[in-house]
Amino acid sequence: xxxxxxxxxxxxxxxxxxxxxxxxxxxxxxxxxxxxxxxxxxxxxxxxxxxxxxxxxxxxxxxxxxxxxxxxxxxxxxxxxxxxxxxxxxxxxxxxxxxxxxxxxxxxxxxxxxxxxxxxxxxxxxxxxxxxxxxxxxxxxxxxxxxxxxxxxxxxxxxxxxxxxxxxxxxxxxxxxxxxxxxxxxxxxxxx
Numbered sequence: 001x002x003x004x005x006x007x008x009x010x011x012x013x014x015x016x017x018x019x020x021x022x023x024x025x026x027x028x029x030x031x032x033x034x035x036x037x038x039x040x041x042x043x044x045x046x047x048x049x050x051x052x053x054x055x056x057x058x059x060x061x062x063x064x065x066x067x068x069x070x071x072x073x074x075x076x077x078x079x080x081x082x083x084x085x086x087x088x089x090x091x092x093x094x095x096x097x098x099x100x101x102x103x104x105x106x107x108x109x110x111x112x113x114x115x116x117x118x119x120x121x122x123x124x125x126x127x128x129x130x131x132x133x134x135x136x137x138x139x140x141x142x143x144x145x146x147x148x149x150x151x152x153x154x155x156x157x158x159x160x161x162x163x164x165x166x167x168x169x170x171x172x173x174x175x176x177x178x179x180x181x182x183x184x185x186x187x188x189x190x191x192x
Contacts, residue, residue, distance in 0.1 A: 001032075001034050001099045001100055001176065001177055002034070002035060002099050003034065003035040003036070003037050003061070003097055003098050003099055004029060004034055004035075004036065004037065004098060004099065004100045004101065004102055004173075004176065005036075005037040005038065005094045005095065005097070005098035005100070005101045005102070005117075006025065006036060006037070006038045006049055006101075006102050006103075006104060007038075007039075007101065007102070007103045007104070007106060007109075007110045007113040007114050008022060008038070008044070008045045008046050008049060008103065008104035008105065008106045008110055009044045009045050009046065009104070009105055009106035009107055009110060010039075010041055010043050010044040010046055010073075010106075010107075010109070011043075011044045011045075011107075012044055012045060012048075013044075013045065013105055015135075015136055017135055017136050018045055018104070018105050018135055018136070018138075019045060019048050021104070021133065021135045021169060022045040022048040022049040022052070022104055023048055023049070023051075023052040024052075024169045025049055025052070025102070025104065025133065025169040025173075026048070026049040026050065026051070026052025026053040026055075026056070026058070027052050027053075027055075027056050028169050028170055028173060029053055029058060029173070030052070030053045030054075030055075030056030030057060030058030031056060032173065033058070034058075034173075035053075035058065035059040035060065035061065035079075036049065036050060036053045036058065036059070036060045036061070037060075037061045037063065037094050037097045037098045038050060038060070038061075038062060038063075038094070039062065039063065039064060039090065039094070040062025040063055040064030040068070040073075040074055040075055040078065040081055040082075041062070041064065041068065041073045041074065041075060042073065042074065042075040042076065043073060045104055045105070045106070047075060049104065050062070050075055050078065054077060054078070054079075059079040059080075060075075060078045060079050060080075061078065061079060061080045061081075061082065061097060062074065062075055062078045062080070062081045062082065063081075063082045063084060063090050063093050063094045063097070064081065064082070064083060064084070064090065065083070065084055065085065065086055065087055065089070065090050066083050066084070066085060069083055091113060091116060091117075094113075095117055095120070095126070095128075098128065099128055100128050100129040100130070100131070100176045100179070101114065101117045101128065101129070101130045101131065102131045102132075102133055102172065102176070103130075103131070103132050103133065103139075104133050104135065105133075105135055105136075105138040105139075111142075114130065114132070117130055118130045118162055118163065121162045121181070122159050122162060122184060124184055127181035128181075129164055129175070129176040129179035129181075130162060130163060130164065131163075131164035131165065131166070131172045131175060131176055132163065132164070132165045133166065133167070133169060133172050134165050134166065134167045135167065137167075139165065143163070143165055146160065146163055147160070156184070158182050158183075158184050158185075159182075159184060161182050162181075162182065164176065164179065
């Protein structure tokens with residue numbers, strides 16, 4: 001894996017563990033020579049993961065819309081900062097630049113970004129791995145809901161394997177590196 005896109009919060013969250021694990025992920029990525037692609041901000045755990053990669057000598061590409069640059073939210077010390085015109089362009093470019101995706105804890109934006117790339121995987125637009133880093137059980141209820149949606153037959157059993165999860169950064173990175181995309185029948189003709 002050359003680059004991983006990390007979606008995460010623009011706040012630090014309620015628990016110190018969120019920051020600690022974001023930093024651990026950044027350090028591990030840099031040590032494994034995996035570049036970071038992210039939203040380009042200097043705030044919250046977004047800034048923490050970027051700083052950790054940079055501190056270890058890794059490469060960080062930030063992708064940020066111009067309206068956020070005007071609010072002085074852009075990280076000033078990235079390897080590369082790409083300024084785009086809209087949130088849509090931001091997500092498309094981050095996806096294009098990345099070989100896989102990880103969601104750290106975050107809010108609506110993190111959920112939306114993760115589910116968009118997950119949906120693209122379901123539609124076979126890409127075959128890149130998508131993982132939830134389940135820090136302090138943050139994503140337990142979301143994972144439970146995903147499983148419920150499979151049970152209720154709104155998500156195919158085959159598609160459930162698109163969502164990789166782990167509570168430890170190193171284990172999740174291993175899962176991303178070893179990921180084999182499932183063969184998904186878009187027309188719904190498979191028996192699974």
